[in-house]
Amino acid sequence: MKKEIGNVEIIIEKWKGIKGSLIMALHELQHLYGYVPQKGAQQISTAFKIPLSQIFEVITFYNLFKLKEPGKHTIAVCLGTACYLKGAPDILNELKVLLKVEEGGTTKDGQFNLDVVRCLGCCGLAPVMTIDGEIYGKVKKNEIKDILAKYKKKEQK
Amino acid sequence: MNKQVIIDKTLAGKKDNIVVSIGASSCGIAAGAEAVFKAFAEEIKKNSLRVELKKCGCLGMCSAEPLVEVKMPGKASVVYGRVNKEIASKIVTDHLLKGTILKDYVFEANKGKQLKIVLRNCGVIDPENIDEYIAREGYDALKKVLSTTPETAIEELKKSGLRGRGGAGFPTWMKWSLTRASKGELKYIICNGDEGDPGAYMDRSVLEGDPHSVLEGLIIGGYCAGAKQGYFYIRAEYPLAIARIQKAIDQALASGFLGKNILGSDFSFEVEIRLGAGAFVCGEETSLIASIEGESGRPRQRPPYPSERGLWGKPTMINNVETLANIPVVFLRGGSWFSEIGTEKSKGTKVFAVTGKVKDSGLVEVPMGTTLREIVFDICGGIAGKKKIKAVQTGGPSGGVIPEKHLDTPVDYDNLQKLGSIMGSGGMIVMDETDCMVDISKFYLGFCVDESCGKCAPCKIGGYQMLKILERISEGKGALTDLDLLKSLCQTMQKTSFCGLGQTASNPVLSTLRYFEDEYKEHIEEKKCRSHKCSGLLNYRIVEEKCKLCGLCQKNCPTEAIEGSRDKGYKIIKSKCVKCGKCYDVCRFDAVQKG
Numbered sequence: 072m073k074k075e076i077g078n079v080e081i082i083i084e085k086w087k088g089i090k091g092s093l094i095m096a097l098h099e100l101q102h103l104y105g106y107v108p109q110k111g112a113q114q115i116s117t118a119f120k121i122p123l124s125q126i127f128e129v130i131t132f133y134n135l136f137k138l139k140e141p142g143k144h145t146i147a148v149c150l151g152t153a154c155y156l157k158g159a160p161d162i163l164n165e166l167k168v169l170l171k172v173e174e175g176g177t178t179k180d181g182q183f184n185l186d187v188v189r190c191l192g193c194c195g196l197a198p199v200m201t202i203d204g205e206i207y208g209k210v211k212k213n214e215i216k217d218i219l220a221k222y223k224k225k226e227q228k
Numbered sequence: 229m230n231k232q233v234i235i236d237k238t239l240a241g242k243k244d245n246i247v248v249s250i251g252a253s254s255c256g257i258a259a260g261a262e263a264v265f266k267a268f269a270e271e272i273k274k275n276s277l278r279v280e281l282k283k284c285g286c287l288g289m290c291s292a293e294p295l296v297e298v299k300m301p302g303k304a305s306v307v308y309g310r311v312n313k314e315i316a317s318k319i320v321t322d323h324l325l326k327g328t329i330l331k332d333y334v335f336e337a338n339k340g341k342q343l344k345i346v347l348r349n350c351g352v353i354d355p356e357n358i359d360e361y362i363a364r365e366g367y368d369a370l371k372k373v374l375s376t377t378p379e380t381a382i383e384e385l386k387k388s389g390l391r392g393r394g395g396a397g398f399p400t401w402m403k404w405s406l407t408r409a410s411k412g413e414l415k416y417i418i419c420n421g422d423e424g425d426p427g428a429y430m431d432r433s434v435l436e437g438d439p440h441s442v443l444e445g446l447i448i449g450g451y452c453a454g455a456k457q458g459y460f461y462i463r464a465e466y467p468l469a470i471a472r473i474q475k476a477i478d479q480a481l482a483s484g485f486l487g488k489n490i491l492g493s494d495f496s497f498e499v500e501i502r503l504g505a506g507a508f509v510c511g512e513e514t515s516l517i518a519s520i521e522g523e524s525g526r527p528r529q530r531p532p533y534p535s536e537r538g539l540w541g542k543p544t545m546i547n548n549v550e551t552l553a554n555i556p557v558v559f560l561r562g563g564s565w566f567s568e569i570g571t572e573k574s575k576g577t578k579v580f581a582v583t584g585k586v587k588d589s590g591l592v593e594v595p596m597g598t599t600l601r602e603i604v605f606d607i608c609g610g611i612a613g614k615k616k617i618k619a620v621q622t623g624g625p626s627g628g629v630i631p632e633k634h635l636d637t638p639v640d641y642d643n644l645q646k647l648g649s650i651m652g653s654g655g656m657i658v659m660d661e662t663d664c665m666v667d668i669s670k671f672y673l674g675f676c677v678d679e680s681c682g683k684c685a686p687c688k689i690g691g692y693q694m695l696k697i698l699e700r701i702s703e704g705k706g707a708l709t710d711l712d713l714l715k716s717l718c719q720t721m722q723k724t725s726f727c728g729l730g731q732t733a734s735n736p737v738l739s740t741l742r743y744f745e746d747e748y749k750e751h752i753e754e755k756k757c758r759s760h761k762c763s764g765l766l767n768y769r770i771v772e773e774k775c776k777l778c779g780l781c782q783k784n785c786p787t788e789a790i791e792g793s794r795d796k797g798y799k800i801i802k803s804k805c806v807k808c809g810k811c812y813d814v815c816r817f818d819a820v821q822k823g
Contacts, residue, residue: 090540091502093522098464098503132524132681134506135464151426152624152657153583155671161809189508189675191465192429193255194583195290195590204467206258212813 078103079111083118093121093129097136106137142177142184144222146202151190153197158212162198163187165212169219182223233557234348237363245280246324247299248272251351252283253436254468255429259293260312267313268296271320279324285437287351290590292335297351298323309335340594340607343569345577346430346553347593350437355472358479361440367485369556370444370451374493378408378452385452385555387563389575394420394511394548395623395652396728397574397641403545406535407453410543415455418539418546419446420516421462421469424508425624426675428655430579431549433591435462435469438553439476443499445552447486448559450497453545458499461516464506474501508625508679512727513538513546515681526681527727548653550579570596574640584621584657587612594639601635604658615660619743623652625672625679626732628739629665648739650732664761665744666751669737670698676733687730690721694737701748703764704755711748715741760822763807767823770798770811774819781811781820 082099086092093115100111107130116123130136148154148163163174166185170178177184193199196208207218248268252261265283272279287295292309298319299305306329308319315333322328344350353360361367373381386401407415419442423431435442446458462470477499480486488496507525509515514528517539538544554576558566567575574596580603583589587609594603600620604610611617619629622639628649630637637643641651659668677691694717700706718734718741725731741748750756757765770781770790775797782790782798789804790811800811812820 091520091522094505094519095503098505129522129524132507132526133504136505152621152655152671153427153589155426156584156657156659156663188465188506189424189679190426190429191254192423192432193258193290194427194429194581195255195293196258197583197589199258206254208255208258 145184149199153194157197159198249284251287251295253286261294267316285350286433288591307337369559384563388566393550407545416539416544417455439472445555463504580656585660586658597638621657623650631743664759665740667761669740672736684726686724702762706752
């Protein structure tokens, strides 16, 4: 993850002065760091002339924005209706057991983040989960161990 | 009536080409479309074939992805399902080289009485290539509309009878006309692509598979309403849709369909994208406006309606993705052509995302008035496995369940409402006998409680209290009086909630109570869940006759709740069992049973 301040400035330059662009700027900030760091939010606050408290209110209203640095890999389990009916709760439980982490939490080693999302729009492939944006469809409980192992391996290389 | 939706001008010149199209929408990519594309490219090169290989949008049969369509010169096209690298190379060597169709892998597409207006280009054209869109009468409707006055165009739209596809079914022409009539120089038009309804992905598929048709609809809407600025509001969860719309905007700008003095007329129009950030309530139009303004997406008082005071206090028109994708066809073929499709009060077609316990889940576009049974059985192949159908849910968290006995109802806005559900945006979830209705209503209500913005008490508190009651019932701790309490809370929420989310959040509860009250009573009186879904009411037992004494259940039990040995047999101790289901999962002889 790139952490140069310069990039925050590019974001600010891009959106400053455009009406209602706070959410777009926050998206780009989160894209840069994986979460919305306070320092970056502070810079936006100064440049956009929006109180930090108001930015905090917006960040916490929307589900997608994160205030804490997430794990290296983000797992998102879909709990949309189709996935729910086709066993997504079992998949989620299995992940919780394997990773020893609760929904929204990060594993102790900082490797994985376990999130729940509402519908990724791939209902034909239910149950679905994504790891770092890569979609896994028709997931079976007994496949999860192997899927996770792929990411752990990548780490060791 | 002539049902040809679109005239393809490319066919004449390209007749001799072999065309291989690979469905590369999110679901196709998830199923491995990229690898299949590569495999085709390699095989074609290896065999020095002249083939037009392209990626296109969603072909609709999502459960059979990756899908590949092969069109040989002078022959009808063939669609292959569940294609992998091996099958891809076989298709090249057998079908493309020798003309032998691989019957085992062919997937029958467009079954039943489907009619593709919204999805006319999805799976046909390369969505990232504006020329392919133009070749299929793309932007011809815009040219036509720009040569008339907005008033004439709105009159044409009125003739079509098109109603909003976002769920409520408000006549589209009226929205356009009201916004046009509002005073003010500055007006806005917004495309609502915040498809938050879990189990629905029609809009994603259209945005990914045919972005230009939505954009063309938006530009025409802008011209008719008198807006100079348009916005796409799209969920951030749909990165591919966002990228394709951005590409479409850039291409349209370069081709003169957007920007200053479009196609030499006096009309100038610009479009920008704004992203959602994971809030279901933002599908509600006033919340959506708040979100585009950079604030938390909380609903605002209506009236004044957005057509009068919307984005930044200016008259604003908000149309759903599917509505806008209909617009070019309405103007190309004419309002009266369009109005001949569908039922008396619901014109045109509707796209449904049919998912759940159905055999071939996917996107289906049918004329209004098609029955649920035709959709589920004739088009989607019925229920997967040997189970029986129990109900069909439409309208997502704002809709309701329709039981098996009503499956022959023709689907339109008014019929669904009469049955206690709504058309909604088009999610259609099929449930079989293993699905518990108390559990389903708990699921949907839980979703609305999570997504409630917290602005008004009926939604914030009412929803939470109802959820607690449902949890009680599903754990076998409910009382019969709870059912009356639920009904009264439902009515209070419907009547007093501030916005559509709260007003409709109780629909799943009300409709399951209406058709499946006996199941609720069973949970309460007999402490029984006939679908074995509610874990609080579930017991596991080991059937002696079936048990082969392997001991796997005992080994895997996390709470040492299984007593016994290989010679004596095994037994579950109820007091220690946490009902995790591990023993049920690991048993290879069906000896562990739920009951």
